[in-house]
Amino acid sequence: MPILEVNNFGKRFTIHHLNKTMHAVEQIHFSLKPGEFIGIIGKSGSGKSTILKSIYRTYLPDQGSILYDSKRFGTIDLSKATERQMLFLRKYEIGYVSQFLNVMPRTTSRQLVEHSLLEMGESEDRARMEAENALIHFELDPKLWDTYPNTFSGGEKLRLNIAMATVKQPRLLLLDEPTASLDQQSKKKVREVIEKLKRNGTTLVGIFHDIEFMEGLCDKVYDMKTKHFIYEKEDECIV
């Protein structure tokens, strides 16, 4: 039973003042089993981010269905879920990470990670402890814990972003080119993080611009051009 099944998904954008409607993506099909990692590749503008943002409902899905096997709601079509259901899922089940840090201003790294936990109902003590563990785990310099992240480097922002998303132990994690602006060393760290998440059973959908990075990491690779999987790890896909 797949945890995520995208059927005939399509998304149009209408820009009223230009009187223009354009198809960002069409006819996307793919599905993932729990614990799998699927990578999506395709040239810039081919609609990769649109797919991820539509799953997370930052974009309003348009055509097709996005069936997610939720712990709380059972199988739910994310394109039709209520806003409140989506907020619940974002809080407890589905995470989203990009290279951009989009957070409450004037909030320290530590507070941000703690909030991730507190909003799930963790106690203050637990939140404090787990937040510190996460910050250590993702190797954010302790000097930065009690500062605002707006001045952080790309790598630091990303690690904070990932820490915020992963302390929640999401069932499904969406990664939109998280490594885009990172140096080789930081990329390696991200890779380790992803491996760790996978081992813990998180299902992942990731967009990466370099295929090299995905090698050995993804169970499947979906190509936007052919609209097919161009790679499926053997031991996973024979069934």
Added chain:
Amino acid sequence: MYEKPILKVRHLHKQFGKGCTQCQEGHSESLQKNYCPKCGTVYACRDVSFDLFPGEILGIVGESGSGKSTMMQCLYFDEAVTSGEAYVNDSDLMGKNMFELSAQQKRSIRNHKYGMVYQNPVHGLKMDFSSIGNIAEKLIAAGKRYVNEMEATSKNLLDSVHIPLFRMKEEPQNFSGGMQQRVQIAKALSNNPPILFLDEVTTGLDLSVQANVLDLIKKIQRELGISMVVVSHDLAVIRMLADRTVVMLNGSIIEEGLTDQILEDPQRAYTQQLVYSLI
């Protein structure tokens, strides 16, 4: 649905003026925005419906004149609605349209269920009462009787909105705009309301003061889990505070969605214009 709204608003309608054959209760095409040029009737709120859920901040955004304040004043019983319904999830009031309750019952809802923070502190505070007295007044209305207890509560509240202890006996008229707004928030919170209305509470404040008040609101929501309706013409304010956002234009709701979706994938022409002007 997996949860019950704490406040349900249905078909709220508010007009100023009697209407005429030309404007036909606001359905006519001949209106200029919300206004009938023939009879002068203003259709300030038209068929406004929404739900407010426990612990959430619902943002309501729209240009000046779109009916936001009128809607809030109707909900808070400052203004009588023309028609419509509102329900609060409370065992005593279950299934009762609050707009049809007696004046006394409405007062009781204001005293026990609601808090209101107005754009202009003059409407929420007695400017020539001490700050602590302003809060005590609301506590008395909510049924508190013990002076010591009230004083302690008031001090706590003022402290939590960062009014220094030594200024608590001062009148709000001596305070800066940001401080007045913080006293107003403390007062609105004093009866522990499950529902808080905030109407343009940062409009007109300096940016740094604005940030300070926004942080306070966010903190209150996080720590007390109060449900809030936050109204602003400024999408930047809504972006900071609200999980869900409703867009109003000419008295009607024209779009609603998750706040990030409204910002990144606005559907209606008006909302797109609003978002583009933010960037």
